[in-house]
Amino acid sequence: MGILGFYLRKLYTIFKGEVLVLPSRVVVLLFFLVLIFLPVATQDPYILRILILTSIFAILAASWDLLSGFTGQMNFGHALFFGVGAYATALLNLHAHIPPWGSIPLGAFAAVLAGLIIGIPCLRLRGTYLALTTLAFPIILMGIIFAIPDITGGELGISGLDRLSGSRLSDYYITTVLMLGLCTIMWKITDSNTGIIFHAIREDEVAVRAAGINTTRYKLLAFCLSGFFAGISGGLYAHFMRIAGPSTLEVSMSFTVVIWGIFGGIVTIYGPVGAVFILFPLLEFMQFWPEYRMLMFAVIVLLILLYMPDGLLPWVRDKIETECPRCKIRNIATRKTCRICMAPLD
Amino acid sequence: MVLDIIISGLISGSIYALLSIGFSLIYGIARIVNLAHTAFFMVASYCIYQATHKLGFNPAFGMLTAVILVTLFGLISYKLFIDPIREHEAAVLIATIALAMAMQEVMLIIFSGDYLSVPSLINGYLKILGVKVFYQQMLTFGAALLVMVVLWALLMKTRLGLAIRSTAEDREVANLMGINESRVAMITMGISVGLAAFAGAVIVPLTTLSPFMWMHPLIMMLAVVVLGGLGSIKGSFCGAYILGFAEALVVFLIPMGAFLKGSVALSIMIIVLLIRPEGLFGVSFEEER
Numbered sequence: 210m211g212i213l214g215f216y217l218r219k220l221y222t223i224f225k226g227e228v229l230v231l232p233s234r235v236v237v238l239l240f241f242l243v244l245i246f247l248p249v250a251t252q253d254p255y256i257l258r259i260l261i262l263t264s265i266f267a268i269l270a271a272s273w274d275l276l277s278g279f280t281g282q283m284n285f286g287h288a289l290f291f292g293v294g295a296y297a298t299a300l301l302n303l304h305a306h307i308p309p310w311g312s313i314p315l316g317a318f319a320a321v322l323a324g325l326i327i328g329i330p331c332l333r334l335r336g337t338y339l340a341l342t343t344l345a346f347p348i349i350l351m352g353i354i355f356a357i358p359d360i361t362g363g364e365l366g367i368s369g370l371d372r373l374s375g376s377r378l379s380d381y382y383i384t385t386v387l388m389l390g391l392c393t394i395m396w397k398i399t400d401s402n403t404g405i406i407f408h409a410i411r412e413d414e415v416a417v418r419a420a421g422i423n424t425t426r427y428k429l430l431a432f433c434l435s436g437f438f439a440g441i442s443g444g445l446y447a448h449f450m451r452i453a454g455p456s457t458l459e460v461s462m463s464f465t466v467v468i469w470g471i472f473g474g475i476v477t478i479y480g481p482v483g484a485v486f487i488l489f490p491l492l493e494f495m496q497f498w499p500e501y502r503m504l505m506f507a508v509i510v511l512l513i514l515l516y517m518p519d520g521l522l523p524w525v526r527d528k529i530e531t532e533c534p535r536c537k538i539r540n541i542a543t544r545k546t547c548r549i550c551m552a553p554l555d
Numbered sequence: 556m557v558l559d560i561i562i563s564g565l566i567s568g569s570i571y572a573l574l575s576i577g578f579s580l581i582y583g584i585a586r587i588v589n590l591a592h593t594a595f596f597m598v599a600s601y602c603i604y605q606a607t608h609k610l611g612f613n614p615a616f617g618m619l620t621a622v623i624l625v626t627l628f629g630l631i632s633y634k635l636f637i638d639p640i641r642e643h644e645a646a647v648l649i650a651t652i653a654l655a656m657a658m659q660e661v662m663l664i665i666f667s668g669d670y671l672s673v674p675s676l677i678n679g680y681l682k683i684l685g686v687k688v689f690y691q692q693m694l695t696f697g698a699a700l701l702v703m704v705v706l707w708a709l710l711m712k713t714r715l716g717l718a719i720r721s722t723a724e725d726r727e728v729a730n731l732m733g734i735n736e737s738r739v740a741m742i743t744m745g746i747s748v749g750l751a752a753f754a755g756a757v758i759v760p761l762t763t764l765s766p767f768m769w770m771h772p773l774i775m776m777l778a779v780v781v782l783g784g785l786g787s788i789k790g791s792f793c794g795a796y797i798l799g800f801a802e803a804l805v806v807f808l809i810p811m812g813a814f815l816k817g818s819v820a821l822s823i824m825i826i827v828l829l830i831r832p833e834g835l836f837g838v839s840f841e842e843e844r
Contacts, residue, residue: 283645330825330828330829333828333829333832334828334832337582337588337785338781338785338828338832338833338834340588340648341588341777341778341780341781342781342824342825342828344774344777345774345777345778345821345824345825346821348774348817348818348821349817349818349821349822349825350818351817351818352814352815352816352817352818352819353815353818355811355814355815356811356814356815356818460770460773460774461770464649464652467648467649467652468649468652468653471645471646471648471649472649475645500663500664501660501664503656503659503660504656504657504660504661504664506656507653507654507656507657507660508653508657510649510650510653511636511650511653511654511657514640514646514649514650514653515636515639515640515650518640518642518643518646519643519646
């Protein structure tokens with residue numbers, strides 16, 4: 210009993226000293242708790258549906274940030290991974306009768322393969338060339354899908370997939386928990402040694418190569434990792450909507466992912482996730498004025514960018530937290546001195 | 556058949572050339588990837604429809620007003636939305652996408668999503684080897700060529716052209732030589748949007764209007780620019796005709812070709828990039844560090 214009490218007290222101290230001191234960490238904690246306990250408050254199928262789709266797209270947006278934000282390989286065709294994941298999952302489920310828990314990971318591996326295939330030609334390109342070339346891949350695939358309607362269902366897509374699970378509520382828990390888990394994994398990846406190399410490749414690729422790091426391998430790794438997570442989100446989408454159609458490969462899909470990523474703030478992982486959780490429900494809410502929906506969406510994005518070109522969430526974070534000039538530890542903006550080294554904050 | 560392919564290739568090639576030269580210019584001068592470029596083309600087409608159908612203008616006069624109005628509109632939106640965030644490359648990208656989406660939605664609200672069409676300037680056709688060649692097609696091709704010649708003269712023979720070319724070469728040095736860089740960027744934006752609007756004006760009698768008509772040309776334009784080399788006018792010109800003819804060949808020769816035309820054109824672009832990563836005529840920039 211005593212040892213349990215000791216660990217509980219230790220946990221509480223860590224919690225108080227590490228989580229409660231920074232408002233951004235409190236917000237993340239609240240975000241987790243709200244998502245997990247939301248069904249206690251409401252089980253409205255419409256709200257759950259919106260949140261399920263939001264979670265699925267949050268995985269997609271975060272995976273875009275892993276590739277384009279962290280590694281700096283500006284990808285304008287992220288719908289390719291999403292679409293390949295969705296189509297592979299659908300084909301496996303429909304023809305090989307693999308249940309969702311098997312078809313989604315296999316679909317994700319198909320997306321990894323797609324990442325390798327487009328990663329290899331893209332290795333030689335950088336910057337705007339890369340962005341514009343990657344835009345082409347989903348369109349090429351879409352042309353192929355339209356050209357062989359016997360296998361891919363053409364314009365109608367592949368329908369009649371298995372449900373993700375028995376009920377809306379368990380669907381909700383599967384997608385939300387997966388989203389929280391995968392985004393935490395992505396965030397951890399960007400914090401690891403690999404993540405630091407990704408950062409360095411974005412900042413100065415020549416210098417990284419000069420330091421004896423095989424940048425080719427790391428760039429391909431970034432493509433594969435991003436493809437994997439995006440493929441999972443594509444598979445979840447296919448099983449939740451029970452259809453994998455060409456809309457998953459559309460140009461507007463790729464652009465939407467980029468909008469989420471940059472709106473929320475790139476090189477953060479939490480930025481794109483937050484952006485999806487703000488923009489997607491907002492777009493649904495605007496169903497009340499269906500004609501003006503997309504117009505208002507575009508105007509909001511334009512106005513926010515005008516005042517916060519680095520993205521919404523980093524801007525908010527900079528307002529509520531300041532960085533200690535001496536030890537580079539973040540502090541809440543209301544403090545006068547740093548919480549670690551007691552240096553005065555300005 | 557052969558003549559069909561040639562006509563179709565020449566026409567779509569000229570349109571892509573007009574669009575991608577404008578896009579290349581503004582990218583070369585200001586490093587702005589203006590994804591709203593073809594949306595201006597779409598807005599210009601709708602302006603012409605409005606002027607000729609609703610207001611009863613003479614078609615040629617309607618086109619002129621449309622080009623001027625859209626150019627002004629482009630300059631205003633540049634000043635309001637793109638200029639303040641020019642230093643943030645990523646933000647410019649989605650600002651221009653959002654701008655294009657906003658234009659699409661406004662057109663959707665005003666004109667609804669129906670397909671509309673505009674009558675041609677001159678009717679009638681000429682028979683060459685048993686194939687009908689409409690005068691309007693010849694006019695489109697001729698006008699596109701004429702504008703490209705005028706643009707070439709502007710860039711190569713005038714002081715303004717010299718300023719534009721030197722800014723494209725090296726922005727900082729051009730600034731030191733006393734060229735007002737932001738004004739050159741503004742003028743180039745005007746020229747670029749004007750070219751897009753003009754492309755809309757010449758193509759509008761040959762096609763149907765819909766608020767989503769900017770998507771396909773945007774993709775093709777990006778492919779052309781990448782194929783020819785970013786910022787290179789000559790490259791855009793050649794790339795446009797290469798992809799225009801590729802599209803025409805696929806549509807006429809392969810069954811289900813209409814679905815594959817985009818795929819084939821983009822595959823050509825990727826193959827060229829594999830061999831020459833900086834495009835056909837692109838200069839490989841010294842890596843900016």
